[in-house]
Amino acid sequence: MISRRAFMINSTLATVGILAMPAMAFNSQKRDIGLQLYTLRNELSKDVKTVLEKVSKAGFTSVETYGFSTKDQFWGVTPTELKKMLDANGLKAVSGHYNSGSFLVDGDLSELKASIEAAKILKSRYLTIPWVDEPFRRNLQDYKIIASRLSQAAVLCRESDLQLVYHNHDFEFQKHNGITGYEILLSETDKNSVYFELDLYWVIHSGNDPLKLFRENPGRFKLWHVKDMDKNNPTLNTEVGNGSIDFKAIFEEASLSGMKYYFVEQENNFALDSFQSIKSSCDFISKNLI
Template sequence: MTLGRRAFLGTSLGIAAAAGLATTPSYALEAGPEADAARCRVIPRGGIGMHLYTMRTPLAADFPGTLERLAEIGYATVGVSGRHGNSAAAIRGFLDRTGLRAVLEHVAYTTLTGPGLPQALEDLHTLGAKWPVVPSLPGALHTPDGFREAARQFNRIGQASREAGLGPVQFHNHGSDHAVVDGENLYDILLKETDPHLVAFELDVYWAAKGGADPARLFVEHPRRFPALHVKDMAADGGFADVGSGTLDFAAMFENAHVGGVQQWLVEHDSPADPFATARHSYRHLAALRY
């Protein structure tokens, strides 16, 4: 097992070991030169995207110019997160001129559970996107009962999204969403109590790892539930890193991505020192990755 993989798995295996249940993750079993030589899958170019939260600073100064530079780097898609004063129609125009395609938009939970839902779905059509994504849940819902209520709401939102001719609603996780509260794993509640036809998950692999989850195992245990990923790397100190420069073993992690139904690999970095450098480095790594 490589140092990177040890760093990625440390939290989850430490928890399992403490409970006397330590197991080797499925994607670690084939580690070694033979497994590396057998890796032949590549991420489709149309599946490499940028989650625009990463680019929020340059977007605020020059939205169309930022999109042009992302297209020049090689990105095919974007996840919209903040419009910076632009309408959905204006952003669609910017995207069309660059050849980029929006695949999803982050929309607040309170908007999708309230009277703003119809307009949010209409805006997705305008953007040319497929999925509404809840970026986070209110802190007050971080209990088993709160997550059960969220699951009920997600099923309702997903039904409306499907009826509008869109895909299922997705949920974007953070580390606290993988917490065990009163003996129940919160994220598991959402997985188990939502309809797979109506609700999917935009798995942020950094936050999953940070929260003690195993993304590779989630792909296998919950097939076709993860159409989109946030591909975010973890620095040695636990912070954020450009994709490919940190400790997460993406080649091993993605071996079962096809089982999980992954269609979009969206780069994200929460606090890049140079957003365009992050965009370049991360794209190059994903484009060259074999898994």
């Protein structure tokens, strides 16, 4: 017969184990280090296959695509061909930045639907809207229209087992009558349908605090861009760990933010060649942040 003391100990251990499971799963998820392929845009235009091989060898396990169009596909490679190359290198295209054409302005669904089909072929989880042209984001009414379009796009994505995500730059944090465009996008979209990819560099560059955004909007930021800020010139990027952003403090609040995946991105200012730079960033994250 099991004693009451032994029963209580076993029950407590079991409870602790159950409570620990989500954290363990999340920590495992964080080890999936991703790369936004825009970082290697100059190389991709020459040889997609070799670039993906080098991305895998640098230590990345997932990527975020960009640049799809119905005319050129992905840098001259079809979604089906790209999926085979990714599989051959043990990479997953978890997310993609897709130009939605004029959808955010006039509701034309043609390019958005083509993007959804491409994302489905890649077996992505997220379809990310990366940019809004300047003429269509000049005031709060513009942002209200964008929020409405995002909500509409989220329905189409959900029908294809995708989740819609919006990626920020710094312009969303400009104030219009005391309110930022980002506040409108967050408040006028359903928190269970429209998610956000927080570009940590652009948030900090705009004078805002990612941790404050996490506290005010828990669970909304499913994706991150991990992009460091040059210490001498904050308008430039640098390898993760070489700049001024305290990523350790941010990663400690990953659960609060809702983060599932993150992607290293470096748009400029490579200290080394681009492949050495992405490996440097990957190594820093692996050794210091996860």
